[in-house]
Amino acid sequence: MTDAPTGRRGLTTLATSVYDAVREDIVQGILAPGTKLKIAALQSRYDCGASPIREALNRLSMERFVIQSDQRGFVVAPISLDDFDEITETRCLLYSLLLPLAIERGDQAWEEGIIIALHRLNKLPRSNDLPLDESLAGRLAHKKFHRSLIAASPSNFLIEMLDILFDFADRYRLLVGRIAPEELRGEAVREHAELVDHVISRRTDEAVNLAVHHVRRTAALFRNHISLVKSK
Amino acid sequence: MTDAPTGRRGLTTLATSVYDAVREDIVQGILAPGTKLKIAALQSRYDCGASPIREALNRLSMERFVIQSDQRGFVVAPISLDDFDEITETRCLLYSLLLPLAIERGDQAWEEGIIIALHRLNKLPRSNDLPLDESLAGRLAHKKFHRSLIAASPSNFLIEMLDILFDFADRYRLLVGRIAPEELRGEAVREHAELVDHVISRRTDEAVNLAVHHVRRTAALFRNHISLVKSK
């Protein structure tokens, strides 16, 4: 789920697990936008000293999940309609840019990566209470699917940026809450399949149009509700 | 010069000044690619404890100036031809994407920002020993000029990414050393003026072509020398 920067081998560090945990808590909205992140509070929450907490927050501030200001600590990144629109717009721009390049350059392994990612996304075990697209596993599979489409494009910088933007968008979606009625979920599944078809068949324009439409439509679904979200 | 994330008011922190210093040392090549960044060494170099050092390095690792691996510390990001090509390619892609949008959306303030940035770049006091484009002030002005061109585009995420990529590219340029003969510097000056002309006159295609050409030509100037750079 994470974009952790630390080349992870077997052993991890406290700083890294705090990073993971806080990041996920922010995306899930457990830590509300604007919340003050007090070191002492996080220390007791994660049962460690100040150093791992501060290292984690320093990392998150570079990703913009957290806002840091010298001598005044850290807050969870606030939300706004403008911010959301910019996230959506940037995602669309990057898909328009990268999808054609991936289609042009993609090889067999790339195609197969897409097929696998779609398969895994669709075959995820469904739980009754929690909608698939709010579960950690569901979100991760969805993110990996989106990434697989552009995996063959020539810029890892931009691929990673899209990953982060995906999580930003997910935060807004989760903050707004379960707004997607069943038929809309079905529509997403259909769009995914259709998108894969376009991409694999190298129908560049159709693929881009659908990808952008998919992002915009999903965004529009809950854009109106954003102003209702409670911040701190 | 910096992309420091910390909303800076009057007072700063040790962590932030170490962040600035190490970042600049990496861009200048004073800290060579691949160099192990030992906490104790940095402590005596910057005369502070481990915490500010580690916080600075954690920030830098998220920007990819530094590579972190859990339990094994930090190294200066290594260099490679592939990495350099990806940086160059991504910069070209982003200019192709953002410049048309900026031209389309830019208002008078945007135009004037470009004029000012170019003016400041050209009027910088020249010192005899250090070429302008290797001085901190010169590089900063150059970066600001490039940013001014796309400042009106709709994605701050991508504008900031280009800023970082500019510094990545500058690191390679500075590592390779003074390879730009006088006439080539003159050519850069001419290209800048021409580029501004295209942009302000809304000649989108010409502007994009020249911007991409400018980036690629500059990159090609020292690409061959990269393999000669000594890493650690």
Next chain:
DNA sequence: TAAATCCAAAATATCGATATTTTTTTATCG
């Protein structure tokens, strides 16, 4: 002599304590 093992030295990650700075509260003055 290449590989595996053990050990010492070095380095990292983390803790607990504290100086500094900011925030909140209380008191004072016009």
Next chain:
DNA sequence: CGATAAAAAAATATCGATATTTTGGATTTA
């Protein structure tokens, strides 16, 4: 009273010390 100043409380940033992990030899072993 509202504004301001002083004092107290809270929070941040940083230090110095230490447990843990990795690294780099020696040393042994197959």
